[in-house]
Structures are given as C-alpha cells and as structure tokens.
Amino acid sequence: MLALDLLIQGLVQGAIYALVAVGLTLVYGLLRILHVAHAALFTLGGYLGVLVTNATGSFALALAVAMGVAGVAGIAVYRLAYRPLLGRSPLIALIASIGLFIASEEAFRIIFGAHGLSYVTPPLQAQIEIAPGISLSLARIAVVVLAVVLLSALGWLSLSTRTGVAWRASVSDPPIAQAFGIDIERVRHLNFFVGSALAGAAGVMVALLNNLVEPTMGAVPSYKALAIIVLGGLGNVRGTLVAALALGVVESFGTIYAGHLLDRDAIAFAFLILVLMLRPQGLLARS
Amino acid sequence: MAYEIIVATNVAIAILFALSLNVITGFCGQVSLGHAAFLGIGAYTSAMLTKAGMPLVLSLVPAAVLAGAVGMVVGLASLRVRHDFLAITTMGVAFLFVGIVRKQDALGGEIGIAGIPAPAFGRPGLLVLSVVCVVAFAALAVAIRRSWAGFAFESIADDEDTARLLGIDVPRFKLFAFVVGTAGAGVAGGLYAHQVRFIGPDSFGFVESVTVLAMVIVGGIGSVWGVVVAAALLSMLPQWFQLVDDYKLLLYGALLFATMRFAPDGLAGIATRALRRVRGAA
Amino acid sequence: MSALLSVRDVTVRFGGITAIDGARLEVEPGRLLGFIGPNGAGKTTMMRVITGVVRPSAGQVLFRGSDITRWSTVARIRHGLALAQQIVRPLRALTLLDNVALAVGHRRLTSPVAAMLRHDRRRERERAHTLLERVGLAEVAGQRPEALPLGYLKRLEVARALALEPALLLLDEPLAGLNQREARAMADLIAELPGPSLAVVLIEHNLGEVLRVCPTLYVQDGGRALAFGPTSEVMARADVRAAYLGVGR
Numbered sequence: 001m002l003a004l005d006l007l008i009q010g011l012v013q014g015a016i017y018a019l020v021a022v023g024l025t026l027v028y029g030l031l032r033i034l035h036v037a038h039a040a041l042f043t044l045g046g047y048l049g050v051l052v053t054n055a056t057g058s059f060a061l062a063l064a065v066a067m068g069v070a071g072v073a074g075i076a077v078y079r080l081a082y083r084p085l086l087g088r089s090p091l092i093a094l095i096a097s098i099g100l101f102i103a104s105e106e107a108f109r110i111i112f113g114a115h116g117l118s119y120v121t122p123p124l125q126a127q128i129e130i131a132p133g134i135s136l137s138l139a140r141i142a143v144v145v146l147a148v149v150l151l152s153a154l155g156w157l158s159l160s161t162r163t164g165v166a167w168r169a170s171v172s173d174p175p176i177a178q179a180f181g182i183d184i185e186r187v188r189h190l191n192f193f194v195g196s197a198l199a200g201a202a203g204v205m206v207a208l209l210n211n212l213v214e215p216t217m218g219a220v221p222s223y224k225a226l227a228i229i230v231l232g233g234l235g236n237v238r239g240t241l242v243a244a245l246a247l248g249v250v251e252s253f254g255t256i257y258a259g260h261l262l263d264r265d266a267i268a269f270a271f272l273i274l275v276l277m278l279r280p281q282g283l284l285a286r287s
Numbered sequence: 288m289a290y291e292i293i294v295a296t297n298v299a300i301a302i303l304f305a306l307s308l309n310v311i312t313g314f315c316g317q318v319s320l321g322h323a324a325f326l327g328i329g330a331y332t333s334a335m336l337t338k339a340g341m342p343l344v345l346s347l348v349p350a351a352v353l354a355g356a357v358g359m360v361v362g363l364a365s366l367r368v369r370h371d372f373l374a375i376t377t378m379g380v381a382f383l384f385v386g387i388v389r390k391q392d393a394l395g396g397e398i399g400i401a402g403i404p405a406p407a408f409g410r411p412g413l414l415v416l417s418v419v420c421v422v423a424f425a426a427l428a429v430a431i432r433r434s435w436a437g438f439a440f441e442s443i444a445d446d447e448d449t450a451r452l453l454g455i456d457v458p459r460f461k462l463f464a465f466v467v468g469t470a471g472a473g474v475a476g477g478l479y480a481h482q483v484r485f486i487g488p489d490s491f492g493f494v495e496s497v498t499v500l501a502m503v504i505v506g507g508i509g510s511v512w513g514v515v516v517a518a519a520l521l522s523m524l525p526q527w528f529q530l531v532d533d534y535k536l537l538l539y540g541a542l543l544f545a546t547m548r549f550a551p552d553g554l555a556g557i558a559t560r561a562l563r564r565v566r567g568a569a
Numbered sequence: 570m571s572a573l574l575s576v577r578d579v580t581v582r583f584g585g586i587t588a589i590d591g592a593r594l595e596v597e598p599g600r601l602l603g604f605i606g607p608n609g610a611g612k613t614t615m616m617r618v619i620t621g622v623v624r625p626s627a628g629q630v631l632f633r634g635s636d637i638t639r640w641s642t643v644a645r646i647r648h649g650l651a652l653a654q655q656i657v658r659p660l661r662a663l664t665l666l667d668n669v670a671l672a673v674g675h676r677r678l679t680s681p682v683a684a685m686l687r688h689d690r691r692r693e694r695e696r697a698h699t700l701l702e703r704v705g706l707a708e709v710a711g712q713r714p715e716a717l718p719l720g721y722l723k724r725l726e727v728a729r730a731l732a733l734e735p736a737l738l739l740l741d742e743p744l745a746g747l748n749q750r751e752a753r754a755m756a757d758l759i760a761e762l763p764g765p766s767l768a769v770v771l772i773e774h775n776l777g778e779v780l781r782v783c784p785t786l787y788v789q790d791g792g793r794a795l796a797f798g799p800t801s802e803v804m805a806r807a808d809v810r811a812a813y814l815g816v817g818r
Contacts, residue, residue, distance in 0.1 A: 034371060081544070085551060090371070091318060092551045095504050098497050099543030106537035223378060223493055230375040266386020269379035273364070276376055280368045435677050436684035442671055445660040452654070454646040454675035454733055463681035 005134055006252045012140050012209075014248025015147035019202035020221045021228040021240050022151065023074070023195020029171035029235030030191055032090050036097040037077055038199055039222035040104035041070045045200025046207040046217055047108065050117045059123040059208075066204045067197040074196025075189050101222060109215035116214030124208065143205045150198060151241065157194075158237075167191065171235060224265070227272045233282030243283055247271065292410050293482070294526055299417035300478050301522035305502035305514050306424050307471030312500065313509035314428075314437065315464035316444025317365055318374040321381030322499050325354040325469040327491030328384070329476025331394055334403045334486060343406045343481055344416065350477035351470040358469025362462040369447075381496050388488045399487025406481050417478050424471050428511050431467075440464065444509070505546050507555025517554050572631075573598045573768050574619070574737055579628030581614050581792075588614040590792040591628070596737060596770060601763045603783030603800065604772040607812060611792040612772055616741060620652055621645050633736060646675075651735035653726035655742040659714035665725055666710040669697035672732035700728045704758060720751045727758070737768050744775045756782045780804065788812070 020042055027035040045066040052062035081100055085093045124138040158164035170177040170187040178184050202221075207213045228247055232239030247268055254267035262270060275283065308322045329350035336346040361380050368376050388394050395401075406413045431437050439460050442450040451457050480486050498521065506517030524542070528535040550557050574596040581589040589611045596602055606612050617623035619630060621642040630638045637645055660668050670693040678684050701710050704724040714722060723743055730738055740759065744752040752775055760782040763769050773779045779786070786803040788796040790812040796803045803809055 028371075032371075034374070081548065084548065088551045089508070091504055091508070092547050094374075095497075095501050096544050096547035098501070099540045099545075099547065101540070102494075103537050103540030103544060106534070106540060110533065110537065223382070226375050227379065230372055234371060261387070261390055262383070263386040263389050265382045266389075269382040269386070273376055273379045273383070276368050276372060277364065280372060282372070431685055433688055434685045435674060435687045435690075436681050438667075438671055438674070438690070439678045439681070439684060441662055442660050445662050446658055449658045449660060451642055452646065452652055453672045453729065454643060455671075455678045456643055459679075460681050 002256075004131070006256060007249060008134070008136065008140075010249030010252030011245060012143055012248070013252060014245035015144050016202050016206060017221075017224065017228055017248055018151065018241050018244035019147050019198045019205070021225045021232070021244050022154065022237060023192075023198050024225050025229040025232060025235055025237055025240040026171060026191050026195045028229060029237075030174060030188055031082060031086065031093075033082060033093045033097065034090070034226055035077075035082075036094065036222050036226070037081070037100040037104065038074075038196070038225065039218035040101050041074055041077075041196040042199040042203040042206075042221050043104070043108060043213070043215070043218035044073055045070045045203030046213040047112065047117065047203075048200070049204030049207050050119055050213050053123065054117075054120045063201065063204050066200045070200025070203070071193040071197035074192040074199075077196075078188060078192040101218070105215050105218060112213075112215070114215065116212050116217075118211050118213075119208075122208070122211045139205075139208045143209065146201060146205060150201060154194065154198070163190065171237075220265075224268060227268060231272055231275055231282055233284045236282070236284050239282055239284030246283070289410065292414050294523065296410070296414045296417050296478075296482050298519050298522050299414065299421050300475050300482060301499075301502070302515050302518040303417070303421045303424055303478070304472055304475040304499050305506070305518035306421070306428055306511065307468045307475060308499050309468075309503050309506070309509065309511065309514045310428060310431070310471065311464050311468035312503050313514065314431065314440040314444065315461060316440075316447075317461060317464065318370070318377070318500075319468075319496075320374045320378035320493075320500060321361075321384075321496050322377070322468075322472055323491040323493075323495035324381040324384035325358055325472035326476040326479060326495065326499075327388070327486075327488075328354040328357055329473030330480035330486050330490070331388070331400070331476075332473070333477030334400050334480040335394075337404050337481065338400070338402070343413075343477070347420075347474050347477040351473040354473025354476065355466045355470030358465045358472075359462060361469070362465030365461055365465065366458050378493065378496070381491070381493065385488045385492060395487065397488065399485065399490070400480075401485045403480055403484040403486070405484065413478070413481060417482075420474055420478065424474075425511060425515065427467075432509075432511060436460070436463070501543055505543075505553050507553030507558075510553075510555035513553055513555030513558070571598070572596065573633060574770075575629075575631045576615070576619065577629045577631065579615075579618055579625045579630065581611075581618060581623055582626045588792055589618065589625070592789060592792065592794045594787055594794060594797065596768050598736070598768055599763055599765055600785060601760065601769045601771065601783050603779040603786045604770055604789070605774075605776060605779055605786060606789035606795070609791075610789045612789060613741075614792075615789060616652075616739060616772055619739060620650065646733060646735075649734075649736035650739070651730035651733040651737070652739045653723075653730045653741065653743055655745055657719065657722040657726050659722055659725055661714055664711050664713055665701060665706060665717075665721075665728075666694055666697050668714070668725060669700050669728050669732045670694045672729045673697050673700075675733060697728075697732060700731055703731070704728045705754075719746050720755075723747065723755065724758075727762075731762070736766060737770065738762065740769060740771045740773075742773055743771070744773055744778055752778055 024035055024038050027033060048066035048069055049062045052065045053059050081096055082093055124142050126138045127135045129135040158168050166182045167187050170182055170184055228243045229240050232243035250271045251264055251268050255264050258267055304326055311317050311319055332353050333346040333350040337343050364376055365373050389397055439455050443457055443460055447457050502518040502521050503514055506514035524539060525535055528538055572595040576594040578591045578593060579589055580591055614623060618625050621640055629636055633649055670690055673693040673696045677687055698710060701707050704727050706721060706724050744755055747755060756778040759771060771783060780800060783800055786800045788803060788809050795812055796806055796809045
C-alpha cells in the first residue's frame with residue numbers, strides 16, 4: 001500500500017506543480033523569458049486565499065478573488081517589467097524578474113509578518129477513505145479536481161476558440177503568428193492573465209494543504225517550476241504537464257528510497273539532469 | 288579598522304567570485320545559474336584541509352583543482368544542452384551539490400563546518416591574500432580577453448554554430464572557460480571559508496548563484512572592469528543598508544530590478560554612454 | 570583518383586522518407602560546379618551530408634583522399650572545406666574586418682591555451698582586408714554588420730569562407746534575396762573564385778546566372794543524381810528539362 005500512497009502523494013504534488021508551471025511555460029513560449037517572478041503571483045494567490053476566506057467565510061469567493069487578482073497582477077508584471085525589455089538579452093529580463101521576486105517576498109514579509117498567516121477555520125479538512133487503508137483529505141482531492149478542471153478549461157479554450165487558436169500559434173511561433181495578423185499584444189495580456197490566475201489558484205491550494213501562507217512559500221515553486229518547464233521541453237504545454245506529474249511522483253518515491261543520500265530538491269534536479277543528458281530538448285521537444 | 292578589513296576582504300572575495308563567472312558567462316556566453324556550487328566545493332575542500340593542518344595558501348590549490356574538475360564535468364554537460372536548458376542544468380548542479388552536502392555527515396551535514404582555523408597571518412593577511420588572488424585573476428581575465436582565445440570566445444558567445452563553421456573547436460573552448468571559471472570560484476570559496484570561519488549548505492544556495500550572476504550582468508556582460516565595480520557595489524550594499532536592516536533585501540531586489548529595467552546594459556553601458564557624452568561635449 | 574570530393578552512393582533517410590537515394594557526385598580540383606534541382610530535390614540535405622550536419626544512412630563521402638563520412642563539421646573545415654550559408658549569420662559583435670580576421674586565424678584556435686598566449690591580430694587583419702577588397706567590401710570593413718544590407722552580408726559570408734583557405738568552397742544560394750543587378754555582380758565574383766587550389770560548388774535557384782557562369786552542372790531530382798557534365802550537354806537532355814523546367818509534366 002505504501003507504493004499506492006506514494007503515487008497519490010506524488011500526483012497531488014504534481015497537480016500543484018502543473019498549475020504553477022503551465023503559466024511559466026506559456027510565458028516562455030511567447031517571450032523566451034524565464035519568468036521567476038511567476039512564483040510571486042503564486043504567493044499572492046495564497047495570501048489572498050487565506051485573507052478573503054478569513055474575512056468572508058467563503059473559500060469559493062476567496063479562490064475566485066485570488067485568481068482574478070493574481071491574473072491582473074500578472075498583466076501588470078508584463079507591462080511594467082518585461083515589455084520594455086523585450087528587445088534585450090533574455091538574461092536581463094531574468095535578473096529583473098529575480099529582483100522583482102526577491103522584493104515581493106520581502107514585501108509580503110514586511111506587510112504580513114515573517115510568521116505568515118493561517119485559516120481561522122480551515123475548510124475541506126474532512127478525511128475520505130478512497131481505498132481500504134488509504135484516506136485522503138477533501139483538500140487533497142480538491143487540489144486534483146481543481147487542477148483537472150482548470151487545465152481542461154485551458155485545453156478547451158486553446159483548442160476550440162478563435163482566441164485559443166491565435167494563442168497557440170503565438171506560443172509555438174511568435175513571428176509567424178504576427179505575420180498572420182494576430183494581435184500579439186492581446187495574446188500576451190491574455191497569456192499573463194490566465195497563467196498568473198492558475199499560479200494564484202495553486203497558491204490557494206498549497207495554503208489549504210499546509211494551512212499556512214508565509215513570505216517564502218514561493219521559493220520552492222520559483223526554481224522547481226523552471227526545472228519542470230525545461231524537463232517538459234520549454235514552451236511545450238503537454239510536456240510541462242507530463243513533467244509536472246512525473247516530477248511529483250519521482251520526488252515522492254525518491255524521498256523515501258533515496259532520502260538518506262539526497263534531499264528532495266536534489267532528487268528532483270538529479271532526475272532533471274539525467275533526463276536532459278539523454279534528451280537535451282526535454283521530454284517532449286517543441287515541434 | 289578590523290571592521291573595515293572584514294568588509295574589504297568580503298568585497299575582494301565577491302570580486303574574485305564574479306570575475307570567475309564572467310569567464311564562463313561573460314566571455315563564453317554560457318549562462319550558469321549554479322556558480323555558488325563551485326564556491327562551495329572550494330570552501331569545503333579548503334576548510335577540511337586547513338582543519339587537518341594544511342596551511343591556507345596551500346589548501347587553495349586543491350580547492351581550485353577540485354572545483355575545476357567538477358566544473359569540467361559540468362562543462363561536458365554544457366556540450367549537450369544549450370541556452371536556457373544549460374542555465375537550468377547548472378541550477379540543478381547547485382541544488383545537487385547542496386542536497387548531497389546536507390546528507391553527508393563527513394561534511395557536517397545540515398549543520399556545516401564550524402571552527403575553521405583563522406589564517407596564521409591574521410585578518411590583514413587574509414585581506415592581502417584575497418587582493419593578490421583578485422589581481423592575479425583579473426590579470427588572467429584581461430589577458431584572455433585580449434588574446435585570440437578571447438576573440439574565439441566572443442564568436443562563441445555571439446553564435447556558436449557560426450563559430451564552428453569558422454573552424455573553431457567550440458567544445459574545447461567551452462570546457463576551457465568552465466575549468467578556468469570554476470577553478471577561480473574554488474579559490475574564492477577557500478578564501479570565503481576562512482573569512483567567515485563557519486560554512487554550511489545554506490551558504491551556497493540559489494540566492495548566492497543568482498547574486499553572482501547579477502554582479503556579472505549589472506557589470507555589463509563580459510566587461511572585466513564593469514564586473515569588478517558591480518561586484519564591489521553589490522557586495523557592499525548589505526553593509527550600506529545596515530541602517531534599514533529590515534528593508535535590506537527589499538531594497539536589494541528593487542535595485543536589481545531597477546538596474547535591469549532602466550539600465551539594461553549595466554554599468555559598462557552607463558560608463559560608455561557617459562564617456563561618449565563627455566567626449567561629445569569636449 | 571583525381572577527384573577532390575566524391576560522394577558515393579549516398580542515401581539519407583529521415584524516418585520513413587528517403588531524402589537522398591544513392592546519389593553520386595564528383596568535384597574536380599579547380600572547378601566551378603553548378604548544383605541545381607527543383608524544390609524538394611534534396612539539395613540542402615546533400616549539402617548537409619557534405620558539411621557533416623547530416624550523417625548518411627549508406628554511402629561514403631571522400632574529400633582530399635580521406636573518407637570523411639563520419640567526421641565532425643570542424644574536422645572537415647580543418648581539412649579544407651568551407652561553407653557560405655544561405656541565411657547570413659555574421660558575428661554581430663564584431664566588425665566585418667574582425668569577422669574575416671577570426672576566420673583567417675582559425676588555425677591558431679585549436680588549443681585555447683595556445684590561443685591565450687597570442688595577442689597580435691595585425692597579420693590576420695591585413696589578410697582579412699585583402700579578402701574584403703576582393704569581394705568589394707573594403708570601404709565598410711570597420712563597420713559592424715547590423716546596419717548593412719543583405720547584399721553586403723552575403724559577400725561577407727563568401728569572404729569569411731575564403732579566409733579559411735579551403736580547397737572546396739560550398740556556396741549555398743548566395744544569390745537568394747539579391748536583386749537582379751546584385752545577383753549578376755555576385756555571380757561574376759563567384760566565377761572568378763576557382764583557381765588551382767580552389768574548387769567551388771554553387772547551389773543556386775537562379776538558373777539564369779548558374780547557366781551563365783558554371784561550366785559544369787550537377788542536377789539532382791527526387792534525391793537522385795539526374796545528370797552530371799558540361800553545362801550545355803546537361804541542359805540539352807530532355808529529362809533534365811522535364812525535371813527542372815517542369816516541361817512535359
């Protein structure tokens with residue numbers, strides 16, 4: 001049963017990784033920028049989730065507010081930070097992004113305190129037995145359900161709507177898309193809104209699982225999500241989803257079986273390096 | 288006076304560390320987000336050896352050799368992956384280093400290594416040694432920059448496929464850059480260990496790797512003098528921000544962002560523009 | 570065995586597609602050979618086989634008496650092969666003069682340590698200047714590539730390839746993107762390149778200019794060598810006219 005338990009844990013973690021990493025890989029596809037500050041929007045989502053739930057008592061409202069505000073904040077990051085730097089070396093944008101991320105972590109600490117915040121009455125804590133001997137909290141199930149719903153919605157949006165077609169074209173080949181008369185600015189705004197909203201949702205869910213938000217909660221996603229999008233083939237959404245789930249599972253088994261040799265992050269990156277040495281373009285290369 | 292010596296030594300070590308990354312990222316165009324790992328390898332090597340009785344100056348040699356050897360392995364990996372894939376691979380190397388060190392009791396595990404002996408020649412001596420190392424490495428960097436090797440690096444940083452078509456043995460040059468750069472970081476690590484006299488896995492994390500990359504980029508990628516000035520400024524910032532201790536990192540992040548946003552070609556770019564204006568006015 | 574380059578029964582397959590199917594090609598020293606074929610004839614693939622970017626599934630490539638089939642691109646270049654690319658890729662940080670001077674000095678760049686001990690660039694720059702004069706770029710030698718028009722950069726590609734002192738120069742569509750007058754001037758320049766120690770292969774779509782300057786032709790179609798010989802004879806053949814000009818299809 002241990003194996004099944006580990007698998008489930010890995011998939012829950014992978015679902016969170018997927019929500020964070022999809023926005024990042026979309027930004028990479030459009031702008032070729034490693035958008036580290038994406039993790040700040042994850043943290044923002046987490047804080048809003050706790051604050052709004054505590055103020056109104058409604059977790060659903062909190063989730064909606066967190067996603068909406070994170071989305072708008074994502075657009076602001078694009079306009080203030082990245083748009084002026086588009087013609088420059090992507091390294092410049094990377095360092096700007098890291099600077100922004102460090103400053104935002106500090107802002108959360110200064111405004112809300114170093115010890116973070118918790119839910120007054122944490123929602124979705126009931127345990128459900130899903131198989132003999134294995135029970136999961138409602139919160140964990142909610143994480144997976146939410147990830148599936150949001151990512152399916154994203155899939156539907158990109159496959160079945162005109163906007164989605166323009167979006168996919170822009171992510172896979174920006175110059176060609178522009179040549180076909182796609183309004184690339186609009187696509188970028190949409191992209192930052194949706195990607196950041198997903199990160200915000202992930203922040204809410206992580207806050208729920210840990211019953212805690214703290215200023216440094218974005219640190220792990222900030223670099224782990226980079227590993228995931230590289231593993232998935234940079235700019236490849238399907239690859240990113242596969243990589244997110246794979247990494248979640250590898251970490252969950254790895255910490256049990258190799259935990260005496262390496263810590264969790266090192267296991268993840270050992271896996272990343274191994275894959276890249278065999279497949280330098282990631283699991284699924286960009287077409 | 289003692290305080291000034293500590294600050295000056297910190298600055299010298301930061302400059303050496305930044306110059307070493309500049310060979311890899313600035314000259315050869317290979318982005319590394321994990322350079323702190325090599326600072327760490329040098330620091331651990333040198334600290335273990337001086338604790339066992341070796342003089343500090345001697346211990347810097349194995350520190351450089353070991354860091355350079357691991358750097359060569361990472362360099363070999365860099366031949367497989369490019370650009371952003373390489374940046375994340377090097378970031379992975381740094382996490383791997385920290386993750387391994389954390390779990391090794393022989394290296395002090397989570398706690399790290401304490402009680403690293405003070406250099407026999409005292410703090411002023413350590414400052415002199417650090418400055419000598421910086422000057423030597425800066426001279427090496429300038430010599431590389433001006434030579435045919437620097438010429439080849441410029442072409443590789445610009446467009447490695449074209450460099451290959453011009454008959455340049457790109458893999459050998461990349462390996463050379465990695466070995467020189469990581470060995471330099473190893474020396475910086477040895478000095479650092481004896482400056483702080485306590486090291487742990489957290490001394491060589493992602494933030495340290497990012498900070499040194501920021502020094503290279505703020506300095507103006509590739510420019511030796513720009514990187515020296517940027518490393519000096521950025522390593523002194525925390526000291527200047529002592530007064531506003533609680534806002535130290537906030538200011539640091541904001542400054543990093545603002546520099547990139549408003550002066551994206553770094554200090555070297557600002558200096559060039561200012562110089563042009565002065566000449567134009569004259 | 571007097572051929573400088575011989576491609577023997579080379580086959581290239583990508584997945585299920587056969588891009589080149591048993592093609593043969595020989596280049597004699599000092600010749601200017603026009604390499605033509607309709608779109609999809611496998612010209613680019615053939616060229617990549619010669620430069621070493623694509624490994625053939627079968628067959629051999631011999632160059633200056635060595636079997637280079639498994640050699641890396643750099644090894645081939647050091648053995649006397651040079652390529653001017655269709656899509657120009659100047660080194661943007663360097664002046665035109667230094668773009669060429671770097672190629673002139675490429676033999677000094679085998680070992681990084683040895684390269685580190687050499688500082689003087691004067692002799693290489695002098696030679697680079699001569700080469701830039703030869704392709705008509707002397708007056709812009711000190712400029713960086715950014716602002717220069719495509720015609721100049723195409724010439725830079727040629728000068729840089731010549732700087733490698735090759736025995737065989739491959740020109741990949743050097744006329745593409747040029748206007749009629751520029752194309753004519755470039756073709757005239759190319760016609761003057763071959764000499765006792767240099768053969769040139771011109772891969773080109775501009776049939777008019779190829780027929781004007783190339784004394785010998787190699788025609789490839791559907792991944793096979795269709796015809797090879799003196800230009801007038803080759804162009805007289807009905808199958809070549811059919812394949813290349815679409816006559817009778």
